[in-house]
Amino acid sequence: MSDDTEEAANVSGLPAKMRDDEIEGVRRVRAALVLAQLDYRREIAALSQRGYDVADIARAVGVPGYKFAETVRVAQETAPIPEGFSGATVREICQRYFLGQITQEQVIHELTTWDYAIPEPRELGEFEEYEELPPSPPNSLNDVVQACQDGVLDGTTYETIIRAVMKRRQA
Template sequence: MSTQLEDRAKEARLLRRRSELDRLTYVRKVGELAPLGSQREIAKVLGIAQPNVSKMLKAAAAAPKLVEGFSGADPYEIAERYAIGELTLFQLVDELLRWDYPPTKNRTDGYDDLVFSVPGSWDDVVRAVDHELIDGRTYDFLLREGADHDARSEAAGLPYTGFTADEAREAAQRFVDGTSGDVLAGVA
């Protein structure tokens, strides 16, 4: 495969991802309008047909909800938004450290050894690395910080609580200071 093809494909993938995230954001925004007026009123102010509003509201009801205080509905969406340049490296690391990851133990259906991905879990971060949304250096930092945090909590006899906002900001700043700086990404 030629380098020119790879470079152009990378640009096309980034544009596709940006388009999909813009669509998701649009659907969510239209969903926020539902309690403010009728479908006819929403259609009028948006300049679209009422049947399109109906479709958008159904899509909004099915769309994953943003988690308060985060830029996405799950760690993968956060990584996607970083990859298209919506988030800085600081924001990415901060949010992924603060995320409350559910446990991923016992991920089989009980009948076979297939492992199922747990939505909102660390699996999303692994998938983001696999899809080149975040780089290995960032992944290693997140993994190391999480393990260190867990070890400190365990040594203090405390239950797992995850990172506080201050702890996450401090760690994110350390990481950004140790890299090339807090720049907009675009690694997709």
């Protein structure tokens, strides 16, 4: 591997000898697992909200009832998908795009119209020169940045989204 390739691998956060194409399959499976879990929870929550008994739902899906009550509780706490979007979070929308569940046009539309959380303003001088900044709030524009860094959002789509959001904020 050339020095240029090793440097590029380090920029993406991967170990020097690991390339994006080598980890792509793992990224896809991980995203699929996360989305499957969210979809499963939302389906369970929907059945529960329709009034079905926990034991009946457990029997229908083939899960022991004694384990299923906690599953239903967690499912009911899972954020619903807002109208007009394909995910409840910025990350979920990016993962659905990454797996081909939504188009590039759709991810761009959703993430340029998303109501991003804005970090709380900090007073000048609150941080020491090299102090680590506090984490961004969930569903902030930083989640789009992170999705690109994690390889679930391609650079072209990322740039289109960022430009459109910045343009919208300036309007």
